[in-house]
Amino acid sequence: xxxxxxxxxxxxxxxxxxxxxxxxxxxxxxxxxxxxxxxxxxxxxxxxxxxxxxxxxxxxxxxxxxxxxxxxxxxxxxxxxxxxxxxxxxxxxxxxxxxxxxxxxxxxxxxxxxxxxxxxxxxxxxxxxxxxxxxxxxxxxxxxxxxxxxxxxxxxxxxxxxxxxxxxxxxxxxxxxxxxxxxxxxxxxxxxxxxxxxxxxxxxxxxxxxxxxxxxxxxxxxxxxxxxxxxxxxxxxxxxxxxxxxxxxxxxxxxxxxxxxxxxxxxxxxxxxxxxxxxxxxxxxxxxxxxxxxxxxxxxxxxxxxxxxxxxxxxxxxxxxxxxxxxxxxxxxxxxxxxxxxxxxxxxxxxxxxxxxxxxxxxxxxxxxxxxxxxxxxxxxxxxxxxxxxxxxxxxxxxxxxxxxxxxxxxxxxxxxxxxxxxxxxxxxxxxxxxxxxxxxxxxxxxxxxxxxxxxxxxxxxxxxxxxxxxxxxxxxxxxxxxxxxxxxxxxxxxxxxxxxxxxxxxxxxxxxxxxxxxxxxxxxxxxxxxxxxxxxxxxxxxxxxxxxxxxxxxxxxxxxxxxxxxxxxxxxxxxxxxxxxxxxxxxxxxxxxxxxxxxxxxxxxxxxxxxxxxxxxxxxxxxxxxxxxxxxxxxxxxxxxxxxxxxxxxxxxxxxxxxxxxxxxxxxxxxxxxxxxxxxxxxxxxxxxxxxxxxxxxxxxxxxxxxxxxxxxxxxxxxxxxxxxxxxxxxxxxxxxxxxxxxxxxxxxxxxxxxxxxxxxxxxxxxxxxxxxxxxxxxxxxxxxxxxxxxxxxxxxxxxxxxxxxxx
Numbered sequence: 184x185x186x187x188x189x190x191x192x193x194x195x196x197x198x199x200x201x202x203x204x205x206x207x208x209x210x211x212x213x214x215x216x217x218x219x220x221x222x223x224x225x226x227x228x229x230x231x232x233x234x235x236x237x238x239x240x241x242x243x244x245x246x247x248x249x250x251x252x253x254x255x256x257x258x259x260x261x262x263x264x265x266x267x268x269x270x271x272x273x274x275x276x277x278x279x280x281x282x283x284x285x286x287x288x289x290x291x292x293x294x295x296x297x298x299x300x301x302x303x304x305x306x307x308x309x310x311x312x313x314x315x316x317x318x319x320x321x322x323x324x325x326x327x328x329x330x331x332x333x334x335x336x337x338x339x340x341x342x343x344x345x346x347x348x349x350x351x352x353x354x355x356x357x358x359x360x361x362x363x364x365x366x367x368x369x370x371x372x373x374x375x376x377x378x379x380x381x382x383x384x385x386x387x388x389x390x391x392x393x394x395x396x397x398x399x400x401x402x403x404x405x406x407x408x409x410x411x412x413x414x415x416x417x418x419x420x421x422x423x424x425x426x427x428x429x430x431x432x433x434x435x436x437x438x439x440x441x442x443x444x445x446x447x448x449x450x451x452x453x454x455x456x457x458x459x460x461x462x463x464x465x466x467x468x469x470x471x472x473x474x475x476x477x478x479x480x481x482x483x484x485x486x487x488x489x490x491x492x493x494x495x496x497x498x499x500x501x502x503x504x505x506x507x508x509x510x511x512x513x514x515x516x517x518x519x520x521x522x523x524x525x526x527x528x529x530x531x532x533x534x535x536x537x538x539x540x541x542x543x544x545x546x547x548x549x550x551x552x553x554x555x556x557x558x559x560x561x562x563x564x565x566x567x568x569x570x571x572x573x574x575x576x577x578x579x580x581x582x583x584x585x586x587x588x589x590x591x592x593x594x595x596x597x598x599x600x601x602x603x604x605x606x607x608x609x610x611x612x613x614x615x616x617x618x619x620x621x622x623x624x625x626x627x628x629x630x631x632x633x634x635x636x637x638x639x640x641x642x643x644x645x646x647x648x649x650x651x652x653x654x655x656x657x658x659x660x661x662x663x664x665x666x667x668x669x670x671x672x673x674x675x676x677x678x679x680x681x682x683x684x685x686x687x688x689x690x691x692x693x694x695x696x697x698x699x700x701x702x703x704x705x706x707x708x709x710x711x712x713x714x715x716x717x718x719x720x721x722x723x724x725x726x727x728x729x730x731x732x733x734x735x736x737x738x739x740x741x742x743x744x745x746x747x748x749x750x751x752x753x754x755x756x757x758x759x760x761x762x763x764x765x766x767x768x769x770x771x772x773x774x775x776x777x778x779x780x781x782x783x784x785x786x787x788x789x790x791x792x793x794x795x796x797x798x799x800x801x802x803x804x805x806x807x808x809x810x811x812x813x814x815x816x817x818x819x820x821x822x823x824x825x826x827x828x829x830x831x832x833x834x835x836x837x838x839x840x841x842x843x844x845x846x847x848x849x850x851x852x853x854x855x856x857x858x859x860x861x862x863x864x865x866x867x868x869x870x871x872x873x874x875x876x877x878x879x880x881x882x883x884x885x886x887x888x889x890x891x892x893x894x895x896x897x898x899x900x901x902x903x904x905x906x907x908x909x910x911x912x913x914x915x916x917x918x919x920x921x922x923x924x925x926x927x928x929x930x931x932x933x934x935x936x937x938x939x940x941x942x943x944x945x946x947x948x949x950x951x952x953x954x955x956x957x958x959x960x961x962x963x964x965x966x967x968x969x970x971x972x973x974x975x976x977x978x979x980x981x982x983x984x985x986x987x988x989x990x991x992x
Contacts, residue, residue, distance in 0.1 A: 209424060209623075210680070211510070212424075213507050217423075218411060223395070224418045224419075229497050229498035232389045234383065234389065235384040236384075237381065237382040256282065257282060258326075277373050281326060281330075282366065285365075286364070292358070292360050293438070293468060294386045294387055294388050294438075295356055301313070303377060306342060308370030311370065312335055313366065315363075315365060317363050319363070346378070356652065391438070396414060398988070403469045406471055408434055408505040410502045410504045410505065414497070415494040415496070416492060423486060425478055427483065429481065429509070430510075431447065432677075433503065434647075435463060437465050438468055438469065441494060442465070445492060446492070447488070448488075490503055504647075507625070513623075515624065532825060535681055537849075539842070540686045541793055542790070543583060544795065545795065547818045549760060549763060559763040570788075574832060575837065576838065577838050578814070578839050579595055579840055579883065580602075581886060583634040583635060584604060586793040588641065590791075594612070596887065597966065598963075601639060606639070608640040610970050611967050611968055616685065623681060625646060625683070626645045626647070627685070628648045629666040633651055636650045645685070649666070658694060660762075663765070674780055675780065688769070696761075701761035701762065701764050703761075704757075717746050722736075736804060755798065785825055786823070787822070787823040787826075790818065801813075810904035811936045812928075826849070831866060831869070833866045836881065836907070837863060838860060841861050843860055845867070848862045881951075886900065899917060905958070912926070912952065
């Protein structure tokens with residue numbers, strides 16, 4: 184979403200035009216978009232649940248530990264801890280001061296942390312940080328280690344004399360059972376004074392019980408939906424104009440084990456002629472239950488849809504997940520616009536469904552469709568023969584955290600701002616999912632790692648989002664089978680409505696060993712035990728903790744362990760190829776499901792990878808560390824039997840940021856301002872792209888410097904790459920001692936970038952260096968405003984809605 188007026192208004196206006204305009208029947212009417220507070224009736228008066236809070240304006244019982252400091256223990260880096268005038272005061276004697284307080288009372292094992300609220304001030308410093316421990320006893324050294332990790336909860340502070348209230352939502356789910364001890368780092372500098380008025384842990388059940396009923400982004404067992412939250416015995420009522428084949432798409436859930444009955448009634452807007460369509464009692468908490476409610480007998484009418492709850496006790500919470508009135512067979516209205524300069528026009532039809540498949544860590548040169556000697560992906564080869572294959576596609580970054588936002592926004596990392604582990608996509612970004620949602624499409628996503636979910640704010644625009652924590656895959660990285668199972672069931676319910684699905688599968692990612700029969704398709708099982716023993720020996724020589732955890736040795740580790748690198752890596756590649764084959768079989772099952780449902784000819788499938796994987800080509804394993812071809816060159820296949828001609832092979836340099844404008848063109852949807860990719864429509868419409876509709880341009884990729892322990896090492900290097908025709912230039916802005924500033928490779932003869940020819944091609948280096956610098960400046964100038972800047976132009980209502988959906992924190 185763009186900032187200020189277009190942040191939420193553009194999407195809402197487009198949805199209203201599609202749903203209510205005279206040119207077409209309603210496609211989707213989302214009740215979360217219609218919701219207003221006055222639509223709630225029968226709100227109960229119930230006592231709020233107890234708060235988990237520490238204040239310092241009341242005396243504590245003598246039997247409480249550290250009673251003279253309100254139950255708070257001073258850890259290392261804190262001196263003079265005391266209570267004065269109702270505030271906990273102290274001074275910092277290091278840049279990592281710690282305070283600890285133990286929670287007393289019962290812990291609800293089914294609850295989770297919503298946020299931490301701290302009202303305090305610090306005279307100096309930049310950041311406030313909190314952490315938790317569920318152990319009975321804890322040592323400050325262990326707490327400091329946990330708070331130094333990638334999932335630490337922190338927020339910037341305003342240093343000075345005035346008290347400030349800070350709200351810190353955790354970046355991922357924190358079960359209540361892990362919150363026995365709360366640890367606070369009040370500032371990050373030595374020599375600061377601090378005062379704390381209150382510390383509070385807000386749990387989800389308490390939060391939901393204390394806020395008015397309304398819109399929220401709610402998750403059960405790590406599956407999240409745009410939801411309406413209400414309490415028994417409330418009724419939420421919506422007046423909706425129905426199309427010719429209407430039905431209510433609805434998912435039900437509760438957070439407590441007590442029975443809750445969900446009721447759906449339909450009547451005339453004045454309340455007469457009421458019919459009960461659903462009375463469903465839910466007794467299992469933390470589980471979504473999907474329902475399809477037929478509204479055909481009210482087709483063409485304007486009706487009142489009423490959602491009500493009943494329970495033995497008032498105040499029982501019910502979640503109405505992604506409640507949408509859909510209209511089978513309706514098509515989104517084409518939005519009038521001028522064609523972007525890169526587009527050659529539409530294909531005259533639009534797909535009913537769009538499935539964007541992102542296969543993590545997949546090298547292009549390990550696929551038989553790209554010339555690999557092993558038949559690792561026969562299904563993909565068949566799909567490529569039935570559509571368009573792009574031979575030279577460049578990823579804009581070489582790890583998922585940074586690459587995926589580029590795919591979803593058509594922006595370079597320098598512009599969208601997600602470049603390090605903890606970065607989040609600004610709410611002002613226009614995502615591909617938001618544009619499909621605004622056009623009435625059902626939007627669904629499956630994530631296989633936290634980088635592609637709400638941790639990075641990539642849930643924007645999705646009605647339903649399956650986080651990686653929802654997967655129960657074995658082996659741990661092989662998610663394609665489980666997600667194809669889930670998607671197959673969902674497609675059966677949504678076969679007659681337009682849909683956009685983002686399917687992120689992890690199968691080629693380490694651990695490389697796949698399930699059988701693929702584990703022994705190329706890897707000799709007789710050598711498995713030896714290979715695993717060698718891995719444990721190598722771990723002792725892997726210096727970086729992240730690489731040690733993942734089992735990713737460099738050449739130095741092989742030399743130190745006296746293990747043959749080529750033999751070891753060859754076995755890993757045997758498993759890697761087997762994992763690709765296992766993923767490919769699941770891709771085939773998805774296509775079979777589309778055929779069974781009659782959707783095959785009407786569904787656009789886009790298959791790609793976010794980055795590759797290094798197998799010691801440049802001395803390392805893993806990804807994210809360089810911008811060489813084994814990491815930046817990825818597959819891209821588009822198949823749509825109803826429109827894209829078969830057998831198209833494109834040999835031009837294209838980029839992953841080109842996917843978004845291409846999908847929008849094929850779907851007849853408008854381009855938001857500022858897209859940096861270009862539509863590939865001149866190629867997929869059957870043309871060669873050489874008729875003037877496509878002008879070749881360079882492709883760019885980056886490896887940014889990173890901080891913290893969780894980003895791929897090394898964190899202190901910075902490299903940018905440009906590919907122009909057959910030349911690849913790498914500018915190493917920050918580099919190690921033995922790395923040159925510029926590297927130049929002829930990718931036609933040296934696809935793995937093993938021979939640097941920069942010294943013999945100075946004119947090419949100078950020309951491409953100028954191009955790279957010019958691109959860098961333009962991309963940097965186009966950087967999206969952060970959420971604080973974007974929020975300045977929003978109304979309070981708009982801000983609250985964005986916060987309720989988790990877009991802004």
